Amino acid sequence: MKSIPFPTLQRLCTLFQILTDLKKNTHLQTSSLELAALCGTTAFTIRKDIATLGVTGNSGQGYAVEKLMQLIGNSLGFFEKKRIGVIGIGSLGSALIKHSGFNNNEFEVVAAFDSNINKIETTKAVVPLFPFYQLSSVVNRLKIDYGLLAVPPDAAQGVTDKLVESGIKGIINFAPIIVKSTDNTIFIRNVDMAAELRILTAQNYVKSIEHLHQ
């Protein structure tokens, strides 16, 4: 199998989500056109994306929802359950611990960490809480695969380094700073929610300017 372009990988992840929803609504059959509409892209793109996973061989009449879901899920490893750790139990961290998207048959939050010992003792949570100094040992013992970073921005890079040392497979950083690792076998994604909003406002602003200048 040739390597998958990143935009394609992103869309395949979205497709998987869409197929899961379709299945839930007992929508058994679909087509590239329908998927394109749901995914916000074109039918060409959907077909090309699916083609990168290898031939499925059902040219005449669309895709079977379940079969396509299995194909994508198997190709990208979505059926292996991943163990998640949340670092930082402020309001965002607490929300992540409870978030349905991280507690299902794909992901499981198995631990959370905070530097504030008091908080650990007083917070009620559905997952075990640990002080930050136990990060490495707990990551190893509980076999945590991925970390969700919800600490203040000035702590984010330090925690990242510690996580990488501990042998974690990947990190999603929600702090508004770009964290990196010198070890480029570790995948890191920086998700800055305020930046997302900033992008939106910038698009709007640029549009309004162009409108004036036209």
Place this chain on the structure above:
Amino acid sequence: MKSIPFPTLQRLCTLFQILTDLKKNTHLQTSSLELAALCGTTAFTIRKDIATLGVTGNSGQGYAVEKLMQLIGNSLGFFEKKRIGVIGIGSLGSALIKHSGFNNNEFEVVAAFDSNINKIETTKAVVPLFPFYQLSSVVNRLKIDYGLLAVPPDAAQGVTDKLVESGIKGIINFAPIIVKSTDNTIFIRNVDMAAELRILTAQNYVKSIEHLHQ
């Protein structure tokens, strides 16, 4: 000014964040090379990106942090304060209300909404809370520019439609479903946190497979 490619716009938003941080640390002068390292890209790209904003005319010796920040901020409208509404005050919504990234001199959360009247009466929050049926009127009265959607996925599209009707400028949807508007003057970004993690796991999985096959 020619229109700005979307990847460039994204990076300029990141750059603005980085420059803000540099300024805070009294780092007054910088270069495309330094910015590239902080931004996770190359110096070529940084220079090209800045060039899309029009000539700055400081060819010889790097960029003044403050001046570049002003240029980007002015070009993309970051110095006009935006008024934010949060819809859905579950754990994620509550976290967004308090999030420092949405409460600074760029953004201000001015209201939050929920369909559950009980929750509105019993929740303590730093912003006024409103029942969902007042959405349109409050968006108008409080001049809310942007909406952050943190409602359950099956409610997300309905709320989106209502927000668009109310004349909002843009929406960030955190529910794990793709919401759309037929009115394409409204900018919408779907931020699915679980999808971000799924992308990460997929990258890892594909990498491990390639490793086996090599």
Place this chain on the structure above:
DNA sequence: CTCTAGCTGTGATTTATTTCACTAATTTAT
């Protein structure tokens, strides 16, 4: 005052991605 080192600005090139156009396969209706 001149030379050097370091940096930006930008047209040209390369690479990546999307879009297109057409073929082949399958189903449905008659």
Place this chain on the structure above:
DNA sequence: ATAAATTAGTGAAATAAATCACAGCTAGAG
């Protein structure tokens, strides 16, 4: 059974974006 309609698969073309290479500018050292 055949025609018509629908849909996937895919090499080719077009578009978009990233990268490069180098000319030109600036500041500071000698």
